[in-house]
Amino acid sequence: MTTFTSLPAFNAQVPAKGMVHIDLGDRAYDIHIGANAFANPSLWQGLPSGQTAMIVSNETVAPLYLQQLTNAIAPHYTRVLSVVLPDGEAYKDWQHLQLIFDALLAHQADRKTVLFALGGGVVGDMTGFASACYMRGVPFVQVPTTLLSQVDSSVGGKTGVNHPLGKNMIGAFYQPERVICDLSVLSTLPARELSAGLAEVIKYGPIADMAFFDWLEANMASLRAGDVDVLAVAVQRSCEIKAWVVAQDEREAGLRAILNFGHTFGHAIEAGMGYGNWLHGEAVGCGMVMAAHLSQRLGFVDAAYVERLTALIAAAGLPTRGPLLHNAQSNTSDGIYLGHMRVDKKAEGGQVRFVLVHAGGRATMASADDALVREVLAATCQA
Ligand code: NAD
Ligand code: GLY
Numbered sequence: 001m002t003t004f005t006s007l008p009a010f011n012a013q014v015p016a017k018g019m020v021h022i023d024l025g026d027r028a029y030d031i032h033i034g035a036n037a038f039a040n041p042s043l044w045q046g047l048p049s050g051q052t053a054m055i056v057s058n059e060t061v062a063p064l065y066l067q068q069l070t071n072a073i074a075p076h077y078t079r080v081l082s083v084v085l086p087d088g089e090a091y092k093d094w095q096h097l098q099l100i101f102d103a104l105l106a107h108q109a110d111r112k113t114v115l116f117a118l119g120g121g122v123v124g125d126m127t128g129f130a131s132a133c134y135m136r137g138v139p140f141v142q143v144p145t146t147l148l149s150q151v152d153s154s155v156g157g158k159t160g161v162n163h164p165l166g167k168n169m170i171g172a173f174y175q176p177e178r179v180i181c182d183l184s185v186l187s188t189l190p191a192r193e194l195s196a197g198l199a200e201v202i203k204y205g206p207i208a209d210m211a212f213f214d215w216l217e218a219n220m221a222s223l224r225a226g227d228v229d230v231l232a233v234a235v236q237r238s239c240e241i242k243a244w245v246v247a248q249d250e251r252e253a254g255l256r257a258i259l260n261f262g263h264t265f266g267h268a269i270e271a272g273m274g275y276g277n278w279l280h281g282e283a284v285g286c287g288m289v290m291a292a293h294l295s296q297r298l299g300f301v302d303a304a305y306v307e308r309l310t311a312l313i314a315a316a317g318l319p320t321r322g323p324l325l326h327n328a329q330s331n332t333s334d335g336i337y338l339g340h341m342r343v344d345k346k347a348e349g350g351q352v353r354f355v356l357v358h359a360g361g362r363a364t365m366a367s368a369d370d371a372l373v374r375e376v377l378a379a380t381c382q383a
Contacts, residue, residue: 007244010211012233020239022155023247027175031155031239035228037143037182038068044076047177048139050112053077056100056127057118058087061145064188069118069143077114081107085123089275092122092162094170100130111135114177120146120193121153121280125168128159132174142179146189147197147231148281150181151204151238152259156246166343167267167275173251181235183228191224195317196281198223199262201234202312203288204241207258210361212237213312220315258363261355262288265322268340272325285318286380293376294368295356305359322381333381334374341373 020031037043053073057066062084070080083103085096104113115138117127124142131140142154160171186194201223205213215233216223222230242259249255266287269278278286292306310320325336341352351367358364 007208007241010209010215010237012215018232018236020236020243022175022243024175024250027157027250029176029178031179031181031243033150033181033183033232033235033239035182035184035232037180037184038065038072041072041075043180044072047073047076047141048112048114049076050110050114050139051078052107052109052113053080053116054100054104054107054109054113055080055082055116055118056085056123056130057082058085058123060087061119061123065118065145065185069116073116079107081109085126087122089122089162089280092126094161094163097126097130097161100126101134104130104134109134111138113138115140116143117141117154117176118143118145119149120144121149124149124154125159125171126161128157128174128176129161129171132159132172137174139177140174142176144179144181145185147186147194147235148200149197150183150186150235151197152200152242154179154181155239155242156256156259157250162275167271179239181239183231183235186228186231187226191317192279193281194224194226196279196285198316199281199285199288199313199318201238202309202316203259203261203284204238205312206288206292206309206357206361207261207355207363208241208245208361209237212241213361217308217312217315220312224317254365257353257365258355261357261363262286262291264341264352264354265290265337268325268337269322271340272327272336273323278319278323282318285313285316286320286322289313289320290322290376290380291354292357293380294354294372295358297372297375298356298366298368300356300358302359305357320380322377324381324383334377337377338370338373 018034115131117124144150144154157173157175160168163169262284266283269283292309295301324333
């Protein structure tokens with residue numbers, strides 16, 4: 001098990017240890033990483049006991065893994081219920097959150113009920129938020145089934161749903177009891193979704209660990225081919241870095257914002273293109289290229305750094321040039337980007353704040369003049 005107050009050096013020679021501990025006092029928990037998790041009874045022991053477990057999943061993941069998860073946890077609960085949501089970011093809303101509460105109440109689930117999130121980040125965020133709210137809080141377990149959710153969304157306790165006026169605007173910090181990352185389930189993940197997850201893996205290099213970045217450059221082809229041993233190293237290191245950040249700043253008073261490298265530009269792409277057209281990870285990948293250009297213009301990194309990062313993002317199968325945005329008001333593309341960035345959660349008093357990278361694997365937050373942002377957009381958006 002890895003547990004730490006300072007980030008240990010990356011060592012890919014050491015086989016993935018398979019467990020990362022998030023040190024959050026009475027909210028501490030473990031992230032388990034390995035193959036064939038459903039067939040490993042020890043992973044499902046020692047969770048909060050209760051009569052009822054409820055698995056939340058979606059229409060795509062449930063046919064693949066609901067029965068396996070049900071079998072794995074059945075020895076520990078009198079009844080295992082399930083609720084299957086429609087698949088997609090479009091359903092990550094208040095109305096579909098209500099379906100979870102409807103199912104819990106219809107089955108008279110008590111406050112000892114344990115929820116299990118079986119799916120990607122959408123299911124994980126919704127289940128976590130439902131757990132935070134139901135009877136003012138019931139325990140939940142994350143069983144993330146996308147690469148993105150294994151390296152990012154299932155870890156750290158950010159939960160919530162979208163509002164028509166903003167993504168992830170309604171939510172709570174609420175930590176899971178345990179995270180179980182089964183690398184075997186990634187075999188059914190579409191290649192485009194695997195690439196989207198790689199964006200969130202790549203981000204950990206520039207913000208915290210350039211040795212990991214070097215390793216990603218050398219291993220990108222194996223990661224895209226779904227090599228479980230190589231994925232294990234990537235998931236383990238990503239979770240180590242996320243755990244290290246979250247343990248220092250659980251509620252994003254400062255440091256945790258560095259995990260949003262690429263996300264300010266990325267959110268503008270997602271919102272500007274209409275949610276669902278670009279995957280979150282695709283927008284983050286392209287957003288990291290844009291944020292690196294901005295960092296270069298501010299003198300934090302050189303052109304060679306930007307080229308290296310751009311090449312790795314391209315090698316992950318992600319877009320590196322942003323779309324030109326259009327709207328009914330015929331605003332300029334730059335104006336639309338800036339408009340979306342001003343409603344980003346990191347904005348303060350209408351001023352956009354960016355995560356900027358520095359050579360050597362470090363990130364800071366700063367605002368930037370609109371003129372500089374326009375220069376970046378001119379350099380990185382498709383003509
Ligand atoms: P997702 O949950 O929509 O999953 C992507 C697609 O893959 C879906 O169609 C899903 O049904 C399918 N899928 C999932 N697992 C599968 C499997 N094993 N085999 C086949 N198909 C599978 O998307 P995502 O990329 O996992 O998560 C994106 C969401 O996560 C966004 O809503 C984003 O806001 C959120 N997010 C949250 C945090 C956080 O800290 N809470 C961090 C990053 C992203
Ligand atoms: N995904 C960013 C965070 O968890 O803070």
